[in-house]
Amino acid sequence: MPKLPRLTAPEAEALLLKAGYEMIRASGSHRIYLKEGRRIVIPFHAGRSLHPKIVKQVLKFLEEAK
Numbered sequence: 001m002p003k004l005p006r007l008t009a010p011e012a013e014a015l016l017l018k019a020g021y022e023m024i025r026a027s028g029s030h031r032i033y034l035k036e037g038r039r040i041v042i043p044f045h046a047g048r049s050l051h052p053k054i055v056k057q058v059l060k061f062l063e064e065a066k
Contacts, residue, residue, distance in 0.1 A: 004055045009044040012058045016040065019065040035065065 007015075013031065017023075021033040021040070029044050040061055042054070050058075 004052050004059070006049045007058065008049050008053050012042050012050060012055070014064055015058065016042070019062050021061075021065075025027050038064070 001025060009031075013023075013033075016033050019035070021035040024034045024039075025032050031042050033040050033042065034059050038061060040057060042058070043050070
């Protein structure tokens with residue numbers, strides 16, 4: 001299995017917005033995106049890359065959006 005790419009929160013957000021997700025709300029340092037009943041939460045912590053499980057979830061949602 002290939003290694004997952006390193007993503008920061010702004011990079012993941014850009015990918016989600018390009019795929020048609022829209023930010024429905026923010027709660028603290030987390031932003032919630034929604035498209036067709038599918039919800040994903042991205043934590044925004046300055047200078048940190050996302051946890052591999054979150055990166056995997058983002059990539060899965062992007063693949064399903066195609």
